[in-house]
Amino acid sequence: MCLLLLSFTPSSPFQSGVSSSSGEGTCELPPSKLHPAKPPRATPGTFPDKKKQQQQQKKKKQEPRRHAGLPSPWQEPREKATHLRPSCPSSRGQDSQLGLPPLWEVGTWKESQPSRSLPHRFCSSASFQDLGVASECAMLPSWCLVGLLVAYASGKKLWDVPTSQVDQNGPVKLHWEPQCQYQLRHLQDGARISALLPPRLDGHWVSTGCEVRPGPEFLTRSYMFFPNRLFKAYQFYYRDPACQDPTYSLVIKGKIRLRQASWITRGATEADYHLHKVGIVFHSQRAMWETVARINQSSGEHCSEFLPAGRTWAPGALYELLSAKAGRDCTSGLGFAMHELSLVRVEKYQPPLFLQQNQGNGEVEELYLGDIHTEWSERLHYRPTGYQRPLQNAMHHIHPCPACGIVYRADEHHPPLLPEKPELPMLLTGRWVSSRCEVRPAVLFLTRYFIFHGHNRTWEGYYHHYSDPLCKQPTFTVYALGHYTQGAPSFIVRGGTELVFKVTHARVTPMDQITVTMLNSSDFGSCGEAGLWHIGEEMDVTHTNGCAALGIRLPHMEYELFRIEHDAKDRSLLYIGERPTDGSSPNTPSKRPTSYQSPLLQCGGPSAALAKLSKSNFLRRLSDDVGSGAAKTLPQVSLLAFLSIQLVRWD
Incomplete structure (x- = not known):
């Protein structure tokens, strides 16, 4: 689409074929084509002179084109009509001529300032006939058409105007603004984060990666909350920080009731929970022996014989650690407690615009549960005042998230095995x-x-x-x-x-x-x-x-x-x-x-090492792209060279 930002003299009987009064990038038909001129109305008591009108129409037909205020492309226009000629300025200073801010100052266009000049990047459309202004666009210098061919050969539409992002969610990043300052400013944009009060827990919430708790303990979590306030939670424990070597899984069932807004932690909601059952499934003989030894030593007398010391591991067998009905609780030996459910916060999070690719509507829901005390001895009695790493809603999580789908499909018999991640050197620079x-x-x-x-x-x-x-x-x-x-x-x-x-x-x-x-x-x-x-x-x-x-x-x-x-x-x-x-x-x-x-x-x-690695990867991808696309761009380049020579001869 060609943006011919021309102005015209209101008093002139001949107006330019294109006008732009709003500066919003629209091309309009000449007023004479939209609204044909009506014959002058006769004043009371008089009659129009038909003979005189016929002579004026005949005179108009014989009048040269340049008298209409439309200059010939081979002649210099009159001084009064200079403002009607679309100009294609050089790249130097074109942004200031447009009345727009330089691109390195602000990442959005100021559309409120009209323009009277036409940069070469706006003179690169070939569909002028669709606008009914073929005669006007014929006046463009040939080097503007060369710019059109350059755009065609490069495969990039130079006439694509950046759209304003004022109405979109999230702050607009200024081109001169460092990424670190932008990230801190973005965190303070409260419009992109909304906390639900009271929080809605219904749904399936999963870990986004391998979590590390004090101890250390490596685990992933999968929690399901139902409308009747019941919940079912999975906790999968591992031996390694990549969550690839599972030891045992816990199945927790109970009921939760939200109480009131927290008086200690602003934005959080306090809750009461009651556990009905807790079961454990071991995933190896070694894990079974180590866990049973901890339970028999640390739990009460009624748990001393939780499992015989020489019991053979049975894959898939579920053993009961806690039962509210039977009054039995053997979880203390594992340092297990669900006090995290006593502090809840749910946030709806809108990622930055440059991270919303392939995310649908981009909305992410996160569930913050109470933190775990760093001292093992205080874990069973601690009431949280902070949060753990948040869980994300399985239906509204950030993309891509390889771990989300794996954790979502897992159960106590099939613990999630997360993708392997390479060990990175400690390059802090x-x-x-x-x-x-x-x-x-x-x-x-x-x-x-x-x-x-x-x-x-x-x-x-x-x-x-x-x-x-x-x-x-x-x-x-x-x-x-x-x-x-x-x-x-x-x-x-x-x-x-x-x-x-x-x-x-x-x-x-x-x-x-x-x-x-x-x-x-x-x-x-x-x-x-x-x-x-x-x-x-x-x-x-x-x-x-x-x-x-x-x-x-x-x-x-x-x-x-x-x-x-x-x-x-x-x-x-x-x-x-x-x-x-x-x-x-x-x-x-x-x-x-x-x-x-x-x-x-x-x-x-x-760091220099990471920069060198990134540069080598970029050059490798660039060489691959050039090798694969050389054959495709050759015909376009040849066509560009041929037409450029012809246009030079034409001028």
């Missing part, structure tokens, strides 16, 4: 940012942004704290920096890497009045300069050895656990060790984490 608004125990909502410098093993971290579960109401920001040691493989958590981090400097920026009041009322010398804190103003707290009011101590050392993975979209994810539930710091080797927090997404600065 680059920038990593939170993929969602994170929730920690003791009601902490935050996002994280880290920068790692591999050449000298230094790091920078931005911790943005908020008072709401959507991370829209900031309270304070902490900037910390320090250095870290070279990692070593973990012997406790398979697939993890152990590192030691040291924090040497920190700066704090209060973002609300409550935080400012708290910092100004702190003890002298305990947190920067007391009485000088202001909203939005950063202050260094290194000289006061941190900030006691916010729990920051300097210098500070932490023993960490890291892991790097690739998701289904081949993006790099960084898992950092989960913080202790009691709010303390992992400042000793014995407190080193055995599970992970929500993953961070790499948003910039990949």
